[in-house]
Amino acid sequence: MIELFDNPREDKKSDRPAPKSLVKFRQIYQDAMAGAGEEKNKAQKAKGKFTARERLSYLLDRDSFFEIKSLVESNCHDFGVSDKHIKGDGVITGFGRINGRPVAIFAQDFTQLGGSLGLAHAKKIADIMDKALEAKIPVIGLLDSGGARIQEGVSSLDGYGEIFYRNVKASGVIPQISVILGPCAGGAVYSPALTDFIFMVEGISHMFVTGPSVVKAATGEEVDFDTLGGSKPHSEQSGVCQFVAKSEQDCFRQVRELLSFLPQNNQENPPLETTTDITDRPVHVLERVCEMDPKKAFRIHHVIWRLADNYEFFEIHQNFAKNVVTGFIRMGGEVVGVVANNPAHLGGALDCDASDKAARFIRFLNAFNIPILTLVDIGGYLPGVQQEHGGIIRHGAKLLYAYAEATVPKVTLVLRKAYGGAYIAMGSKYLRGDFNFAFPSAEIAVMGPRGAVEILYSKDLKKEEDPQKKEAMKEKLTQEYSDKFASPYQTAMNGSIDEIIEPSEARAKIISALRILKNKRDPRKHTNTGNIPL
Numbered sequence: 001m002i003e004l005f006d007n008p009r010e011d012k013k014s015d016r017p018a019p020k021s022l023v024k025f026r027q028i029y030q031d032a033m034a035g036a037g038e039e040k041n042k043a044q045k046a047k048g049k050f051t052a053r054e055r056l057s058y059l060l061d062r063d064s065f066f067e068i069k070s071l072v073e074s075n076c077h078d079f080g081v082s083d084k085h086i087k088g089d090g091v092i093t094g095f096g097r098i099n100g101r102p103v104a105i106f107a108q109d110f111t112q113l114g115g116s117l118g119l120a121h122a123k124k125i126a127d128i129m130d131k132a133l134e135a136k137i138p139v140i141g142l143l144d145s146g147g148a149r150i151q152e153g154v155s156s157l158d159g160y161g162e163i164f165y166r167n168v169k170a171s172g173v174i175p176q177i178s179v180i181l182g183p184c185a186g187g188a189v190y191s192p193a194l195t196d197f198i199f200m201v202e203g204i205s206h207m208f209v210t211g212p213s214v215v216k217a218a219t220g221e222e223v224d225f226d227t228l229g230g231s232k233p234h235s236e237q238s239g240v241c242q243f244v245a246k247s248e249q250d251c252f253r254q255v256r257e258l259l260s261f262l263p264q265n266n267q268e269n270p271p272l273e274t275t276t277d278i279t280d281r282p283v284h285v286l287e288r289v290c291e292m293d294p295k296k297a298f299r300i301h302h303v304i305w306r307l308a309d310n311y312e313f314f315e316i317h318q319n320f321a322k323n324v325v326t327g328f329i330r331m332g333g334e335v336v337g338v339v340a341n342n343p344a345h346l347g348g349a350l351d352c353d354a355s356d357k358a359a360r361f362i363r364f365l366n367a368f369n370i371p372i373l374t375l376v377d378i379g380g381y382l383p384g385v386q387q388e389h390g391g392i393i394r395h396g397a398k399l400l401y402a403y404a405e406a407t408v409p410k411v412t413l414v415l416r417k418a419y420g421g422a423y424i425a426m427g428s429k430y431l432r433g434d435f436n437f438a439f440p441s442a443e444i445a446v447m448g449p450r451g452a453v454e455i456l457y458s459k460d461l462k463k464e465e466d467p468q469k470k471e472a473m474k475e476k477l478t479q480e481y482s483d484k485f486a487s488p489y490q491t492a493m494n495g496s497i498d499e500i501i502e503p504s505e506a507r508a509k510i511i512s513a514l515r516i517l518k519n520k521r522d523p524r525k526h527t528n529t530g531n532i533p534l
């Protein structure tokens, strides 16, 4: 028998030459870690991008990354792909920690065959997703790829199919985050699109189903990469990406911050933080909301900041459909998802994009056990042919559906106005708001007083021919209508509002409500999914 150790407690580096197997192993790994080499790395840097390994080290907690399947190679013999012996097949996969919590991660390596996705590459991503689902930890993709590996033909398309399937399987079970750090073209865009959040970086991220040359051939339109699929069009117009960063480092900071609000999976609650902010801190400044002309625009962010612990608000979809604001705050240390009309943009009215934006966020919150705070200041749906033909009926229905199906705690506060269908849509009592509050200034009615008067008294108004007298009559009737209906009192009397509150007590009241509702549902019990009007 050979004794391995003279002293079992001692462990120091041996002076003996390393055994052959170790030498071989170390060499193989050194080659694998070197990637495509200096020249390719330089080309990557010249595009203003980090290498895949640098990205992992910047995003993850220090020294926390451990890689798996680094020696996987392509089995494709066509066009000499397998002869190149690309270790890892253009994607690095493994696990790490962010804010001390484990995540699964993959990083496509553009320096290796353009980060293109062949079958082995796809299988590595699929494997990491399977493990993330089993371990119930978030999965993060760093995407930088020319798309389906052309040399591998349909196998690479099949690979995408495997990934899409897993994106859907993991949806609502573990958070899925896509970080676009280069090209993401063709059907490849649909994996990120199936995940919960997409980040893009100005100047380096591009997403499109068909690139500029195909667009030109098909439609004659001349467009460059940035204009077609850069971070600006996708954050402002299409709404494809929720976050834009100025640089990769800025992007990683935002990813880390986002994760700090999320539970690891749908069976956990989001992380509780101890806060130094006082729970019943009065917010006297909100009394100004009551003084304001209900038609006057103001940024809803001012209200959100004041309600939040330490005035901190992490906004999502900041540049898209700005008439509704969505994001995370903490209140009394608990994570809360905020959905708020923003009077500063289109008067906070609901349109197709805003309905989609809010509905998707609410569904995310519901999946991951995050309470919803709705701040209402809305005159109604955005009128117009464009909206009607654009499908406001279909898109608006998504919002109703999302609120009604959500079983997480729902607290709603009406600030100045809540009219008509939009009042019902914005987390109202009968969509099962748990606590519905209103400021004394809240006008809650079937429609705005002036519009109501024009309909109710149309015959009387027509009879009056003198324009001045007609206007005076309108004013008087409008005032009468406002006094009776455009207030929170009638709604409070019939119980559709649980309580009219002092604005200065809003933070304290909301936190109390959320604390009461803390055990409202068992996070493990989810309702069946219905047929949302997509």
Ligand code: HXC
Pocket: 112, 113, 114, 115, 116, 145, 146, 147, 148, 149, 150, 151, 157, 160, 161, 183, 185, 186, 187, 188
């Ligand atoms: C194989 C690819 C590749 C691909 C790039 N490369 N894309 N190899 N399959 N899809 C290789 C290049 O040949 C080159 O190899 C290296 O990656 C770097 O590419 P460059 O063109 O030199 O880089 P750049 O100028 O920065 O242009 C990047 C690019 C361009 C815009 C992504 O490479 C490009 O247009 N590629 C094709 C994109 C595409 O059409 N993909 C298929 C989409 S369809 P060498 O050896 O010279 O360094 C699709 C379907 C998915 O993805 C469907 C899912 C359902």
